[in-house]
Amino acid sequence: MRTLRPRELLVVSLCAGLFTMALKTLAWYLTGSVGFLSDAMESAVNVAGAGFALWMVSIAQRPADLSHPFGHSKAEYFSAAFEGGMILVAAIAIFITAFERLLNPQPIAALGVGTLLSAIASLINLCVGILLVRAGKHYKSPALAGDGQHLLTDVWTTAGVIIGVGLAAISGLNWLDAAVAMLVALHILREAGHILVSAINGLMDKALPKEQNDQLQQTLDALCTQHTQTLPDTITPCAAPPITFCQLRTRGAATQAFAHVNLQVPGTWSVTQAHQLADIAEQQAATLGIQLIVHIEPACM
Structure with missing residues (x-):
């Protein structure tokens, strides 16, 4: 039916x-x-x-x-x-x-x-x-x-x-x-x-429910872990994690869900490398029903 x-x-x-x-x-x-x-x-x-x-x-x-x-x-x-x-x-x-x-x-x-x-x-x-x-x-x-x-x-x-x-x-x-x-x-x-x-x-743009928010955060954390393991030990000279999704913000709009997150990557990465990871994050968020926007910045300034 x-x-x-x-x-x-x-x-x-x-x-x-x-x-x-x-x-x-x-x-x-x-x-x-x-x-x-x-x-x-x-x-x-x-x-x-x-x-x-x-x-x-x-x-x-x-x-x-x-x-x-x-x-x-x-x-x-x-x-x-x-x-x-x-x-x-x-x-x-x-x-x-x-x-x-x-x-x-x-x-x-x-x-x-x-x-x-x-x-x-x-x-x-x-x-x-x-x-x-x-x-x-x-x-x-x-x-x-x-x-x-x-x-x-x-x-x-x-x-x-x-x-x-x-x-x-x-x-x-x-x-x-x-x-x-x-x-x-x-x-x-x-x-x-x-x-x-x-x-x-x-x-008033209330945040997404905690369960949905946590699910997105876990997805992003898994991506960080997966891609960090592929990096050489000396990829970054500072103490900050080489790849990090941080400052996640979400909001619900009736049947739609939106999110914004900062992606910090090694300063030695090319724009293409960073953009590929951002695309993967946005695609995985889409499978959760969330429209994610990723802002890319270097891990160490």
Whole structure:
């Protein structure tokens, strides 16, 4: 079975979001529950987020050009920031609506049908959310991962709403409906914070994960050892190692990884010799999914 690409996955997310939003909106219309209303509003955020993510992923996949020589992959972080902002707005709107209903409680109708519709919507979100989170890790895509995490959060939100609305209907304490909606607002507000922090870290050129960084460093160290063994003992008159990769710096940009390192070689080497070693390092880094730039300088000045 063919693996779906990021754009195709986001189309699936968008279609699922439209369907679940319709189900949850119908659940709110039938029951009049502000808890179900809050759930429907969060689904509207899912739809907006998936649509914006699809746009940003399309931009991120554009090849490098004169204006953007390092590519467009950072566009995905704008998707995460947009979704976080949308969740923030939805949380505020839900809280205001719920507070008004807390002051003026109303009975809940057609609870069984509304609960069934919300449960079906939640099951769809669970399946799509798991799919997107796994794909986000596979493609190292913050847009996919952020959208998937939001959908999984929505599953827990729906479960809380169903429990709260059910308790309100059974006990006759209609204010519980509004209280649950306010808790939902606080919950998704926390989720908005996580998404925004993740987007900001990406835009601030955060270093690659330690595991990936260590893997690159080990590859470079192995190259140093291999080529140093081929040198005569008197190749350099100073105490510094004759061949060294030093001052490694890395950064992640959504699906892309970049690194810069200094390569110190014996002063007696020709430009061709140093360049050949630099090419080997860049090629081996590419097999790790990292675009490496090597700066060459003599080991002893």
